Amino acid sequence: MTTKAIDSNTALQIVRNLDATPERVFEALVEPALLSKWFAPSDEFTVHVDRFDNRVGGAFRIEMRHAGGEVHIAIGTIREIDRPNRLEYTWKWEGGEMPDTLVSWELNESDSGTELVLTHDQFPNEEATEHHTKGWTAMMPRLASVLADG
Secondary structure (H helix, E strand, C coil), rough: EECCCCCCCCEEEEEECCCCCCCHHHHHHHHHHHHHCCCCCCCCEEEEEEEEECCCEEEEEEEEEEECCCCCEEEEEEEEEECEEEEEEEEEEEECCCCCEEEEEEEEECCCCCECCCCCEEEHHHHHHHHHHHHHHHHHHHHHHHHHHH
């Protein structure tokens, strides 16, 4: 897995090769039952996908509940959906002060299955970029595990 900042302190990019078809990876990015299995940084979280309306203009709301009681809720709107190649949506934390940021997923067929390129852009500062880099990086093995489980 490769992680890099792509625009100074306001963006991150993670590249990961996954042993699954682009169609299967895309399904894991948009289907609530699959999202609920991997969309948190550790097993200490329970994920509830309140909604994920996977169409342009559709909204999502994903709750990540930590065993210690903290609740983090990601919300946003789908801006682009090109199954199974690309997904883009706005992202922010419900009740938080961070403005909308932009998440894009690019899926490219590769010899080993799929090259996934996750870009999260438009952060307000370096601290937000670093925080989200840690979160997304921790989620990638969880996504790979869900895909391996079939």
